[in-house]
Amino acid sequence: MADSSSPTYQADRLIAEDIEAYLEQHQNKSMLRFITCGSVDDGKSTLIGRLLYDSKMIFEDQLDALEADSKRIGTQGQEIDFALLVDGLAAEREQGITIDVAYRFFATEKRKFIVADTPGHEQYTRNMATGASTADLAVILVDARKGVLVQTRRHSYIAHLLGIRHIVLAVNKMDLVNYDPAIFEGIVAEYQTFAATIGIENFTAIPLSGFKGDNVASAPSANTPWYSGPSLIEHLENADLSNERAQAGAFRMPVQWVNRPDLDFRGFCGLITSGTVRPGDAVRVVPSGKTSTIKSIVTSGGDLDEAVAGQSVTVTLADEVDCSRGDVIAAADDPPQSSDQFEATVVWMNDEALKPGRGYWLKLASQTVSASVREPKYEINVNTLDHLAAKTLELNAIGVVELQTDRPITFEAYAESRALGGFILIDKITHATVAAGMLHFSLRRAQNVHWQALDVTREDHAALKNQRPAVLWFTGLSGAGKSTIANIVARKLHRMNRHTFLLDGDNVRHGLNKDLGFTEADRIENIRRVGEVARLMADAGLIVVTAFISPFRAERQLVRQMLPPGEFIEVHIDTPLSVAEARDVKGLYKKARQGQLKNFTGIDSPYEAPESPEIRIDTTSMTPEDAAEHIVRHVIGGW
């Protein structure tokens, strides 16, 4: 094996002879996070295993186990299979592949390294985006025998998309091509042409053998006298760090938590995402725009004179200004913007595809808001980088979308700030993290459309009608009896001098929603619009009765959240599918069974029953008249 005893990592002598000096040296290391991209075939795990091995991160007992494993299940014959060091979960070990992101640690005398190790097979996008999100540098492995492949392009694109500025093209397995410089240079030239097309301005190419160790710790290896660049380790030790670059930016600290142990102390806690802060600095709280100055930077070891990007701090302000979790404390003369409509690139990470129009939680820095995503402008084929038309985004798809939040959020373009431009989307029901996104810019519309305050308020409207507004939201299968019962309810309330309005599914589709079909996305938009109309009518003081199948929990939840607490009354008209199908008043089930109707709820499209509706009507045990009476009593009885 080539020089694994490079002075860069082997500190044994200093440890043994002068531990104090060694520790002193190691107290002042910096830290670099990087990602390795490539498939098992590129020798990626072998390279990482070698980095751990060479930097003495492997103990004798692990080495013994490794030697035994190498003989039993290794792929390198009788030689040590370094790849086995970095494979973790039992199932994956048996399959011989890694299927998730694993984090590895090693250190040299200059730096501590955190390596995100992600797989190169088809499920790569989600995992690689995750690993790349925290990395400053990407090592893109290429097998010298194979050159630049489709996956090389894919990895480079995702690394660049996630904002990684340092790209290393590691041309591995040089030992298998006799260390031929012509092969190396050919690969570099090909990669250069490609890299320029996706906006990678520069990269560092290193000829390597992870297996033999050439140019890993020191360079040039005796086998590559023609190579004049740094070894991989040297390059990793000297790449500049994003947290240091961020110090030059304007001050920003998203507020995570307000510390109020008593009435005299009010500290704002957060991680500084850019810039530097000192007592006396003028700051602005965004989005309120209130200004103040930094009074102190508080720590248990005494107040600080200065804090910088990358530090978690607690600051106090000179004035009593409103400031809470989700706000950003920023340089007074250079604050970030707020908006509620954006264009963004989104990486979809869940088995359940994007539902345009559905409300998701969006988390950006310490802000969590409700957001809906419109139909994608286009999807990006990560292999060819072509733009494709798309109605949705499936697992591992990357697309450009427009999205809208329910209130303004403070942001910066991702290209300017990972911390204020990167976000995740969370499913409101399952709570899964379904997507990661990178904001491009605010759509100007939001900045020009302001909410108009009205002189006659919703309370005034309700008071004049002498009633409390409500939305009686009927949901259930087609043919369950929603329209029938809703009509009786509206009639009864009307007779009791209540001001009502019935929004019926079929009727709305003749007008307001006649442009919508019955795909999942259209059905979501259908309900969103009806929800907005119902809200406007409730604002006007009416008791709104709606009769829509509204099959998805998430959309009903969305409408619930549009209204003040207590005004949304979910009425589940609960009729078993077999009963509704037997009734088949409109003959629709028959058509659906014959395949003439697509996306029919209960047949080839799901119905998600309410988990705890305010009212549940079992139509197999109640007449429509009794059901309506029950509902009316619930509505009126509460007043």
Next chain:
Amino acid sequence: MHRLTHLERLEAESIHIMREVVAEARKPVMLYSVGKDSAVMLHLAKKAFYPAPPPFPLLHVDTTWKFRDMYDLREKAASDAGMDLLVWHNSEAQSRGINPFDHGSVHTDMWKTEGLKQALDHYGFDAAFGGARRDEEKSRAKERIFSFRSNAHGWDPKNQRPELWNLYNAKMAKGESIRVFPLSNWTELDIWQYIMAESIEIVPLYFAARRPTYIHDGGLFMADDLDRLEKVMGRRPEITERSIRFRTLGCFPLTGAVESEAATLAEVVQEMLLATTSERQGRVIDQDDGGAGMEKKKQEGYF
């Protein structure tokens, strides 16, 4: 430019994680095992919420078989931090007399795995900080910082949430809970360096001293409570005084000692750096079921 060291960056990350949990979880708790990693985690919590005490209690899931030095430091550390200390004993394990000699891995399962679930359910905690690190063991390299557990505290490796940037999704349904590992990105060396840099108090057993020892099943152990040992083992083990220390701390009959002269922090770190065996080797737990032992335990709800 102010260059941040790796320890400063690790500290900032851990503090950020703790504050996110406190801001988003309903009822957090910090699991405190009295070991060196717990000591670092507690120290970071104090820093994160200074000048207030950390706004959550400490929970020690006890087996009654810890070293006496550990019990002493446990009380002191909690009171120094101004935090409530909750101690949980699995009453079933207690009444059935489950002990490390007669019951082997059942001891760990009943006292720790079951005990932890019981304690979390009893108090209704929805987020529990733990001091596990990714460098400890292979299967942990892939563990998330926020690790989701089902109603029954099960851990499903296929059903974990992707973690991007430093955005943690702490949304939970009723009955679900999260284990949060603020020290995920620390290595053993980082822990020691931080203990030195911040003068953090740790259990004296980490430093070498002459202590009463006995050999059992080929391992070197300390006779922390000889009378109790005798009662459970049915004989009085042969005691020899040796200069020993511990690289990791657990139940005294299960935690192997190493012969050592390292009596200062610097010497301990020196010994660790020159060591040829990995940290957890002293613990019996990992060696069950071959290399997959820890992973299986995790799926069953062990931390």
